[in-house]
Amino acid sequence: MAGETILVTGATGNIGRVVVEELLAAGFSVRAAGRTPESVTRIFGNRVESVGLDFTDQSTWASTFDGVHRMFLMRPPHLGKPKTQMIPALEYARDHGVTHMVFLSLQGAEKNKAVPHAAIEAWLRGSGVTWTYVRASFFHQNLTTTHLTDIRDRDRILVPAGRGATAFVDGVDVGAVAAAALLDPGKHGNAALTVTGSEALTYDQVAGILTAELGRPITYSRPGIFRYLRHSRKVLGMPWGMALVTAAIYTTARMGLAGGLTDTVHHVLGREPVSFAEFARRERDKWIPNLQS
Template identity: 40%
Template sequence: MTAPVVLVTGATGTVGPHVVAALSDRAVTVRSAVRDPEAVPDELAAAGTAVEFDFAKPETWGAALADVDGVFLVRPPAVDEADLKAFVDAVGRVGVDRVAYLSTLGAEKNVLVPHHRIEKRIAATGVDYTFLRASFFVQNLLEVHRADVVERDEIFVPAGRGETSFVDARDVGEAAAVVLTESGHADRAYDLTGPEALDYEQVAAVFSDVLGRPITYPNPSLLAFARRMRRRGTPLGFVVLTCGIYTTARLGLADRVTDDCRRLLGRRPRRMRAFVEDHADDFARDS
């Protein structure tokens, strides 16, 4: 019997590599969708086949979707919503069995976010779907805010005193592999959070304890945060998006903790401390 083929979009992003890694431990053939198959990291190349893919280039979709049974679908921030919806329609046309879509916590109620509309589009295709509505990725502290920790010993985010139920992208990747390869998850939605909600004073305390030096949380205003990001050359659109995400925390809307990760993984999801311990070298001061 031929192993099912699973296409992983966003394979080099925050969650995609962890989806690929988790799927590689299962009886499936992994196909990583990337812009340049010749430049994929070694771990992706070892886990399966890389195929050229671009949401903005429909001419790349056919080969990527050929004989595919499942799709892990993620919308990178730079991808136009219309392009992603067109790809969703193509997934429905070619007979893919199931789709796991990386959405965001609260998307079912928040009509302002593109994830709300994309979820509806996926459901309309008739393909078996699972929506993975994830909380704020703890990896953002490394990918977006590492410079503040390394250079200034600060967690510099405009989240006020609000708490966030941080989730580890590694756990989300493992959850995606579960819903794409096991039965019982069709037409379901899961709210994926970590096991605790922390404010950023508590986050700074975890960093301080693990790294062995004082890390502070200055609690900057949205304007101060935006100014620092822009001085670093961060695109305005990304700054606005990030401010919107942290405003959710400021308003006390990011603290909901669920049991969905534990039920899917059969274990407790990773805590903030585990993430900082695993990346302590990345947050060490530059010599």
């Protein structure tokens, strides 16, 4: 019922922010968890209850999980070993009253046991809580965050996806679907919702869209896994865990397994998903070097 407090983990991220805003608009109170309460308050002010959560630090669990029954769960990218780094916290949450968890998972996680999302999905299935997997395809926003500097400063996309097509999706759409699952557990409980956009694009096509939008040539390099890992570590500064997970995701695309499309956005939200061209137009300033902050 409206007025109930719902927990959103990863509240300061691209998806978490959308989930928070959707829940607030629906009239619910939100307990928003980030690395520190201050990081959450900087974004949302006093509109939410701000808490700091570290899945690996039990001293943060009570203030985060106690007193809530529904939660949005996002795996922090640097936590690559969920069985030891996350599941103990989730067991605490379940044992202290959380009955429905909406988990931001990954398209194809049920077939790709190399990604940590698969272990969390497996735990949820046997946990006794009501669960919803929001299996997102590749986020548009990865090109304005993880790969921002490659595009903005080096005019290139460097990922080991080969010529495979990827079903991109906008974070706004994913967050809205996750919020819908939180708001109606009866409709979306114990269900896997694969959320994609309406088109699967190769990275050559993505580079072409960016070239047209930015008015300068953006190229797509097709590195092998080892070159990508070296680049992600030394140039992009990724932790090893994140570098390996992203390499696995791009390998799925390279193998032709990442292009599947769904109509989940239309079915759940009643509208069409945001296209990559629309996203590029909306976010174009982020890729312009002289506008960087």
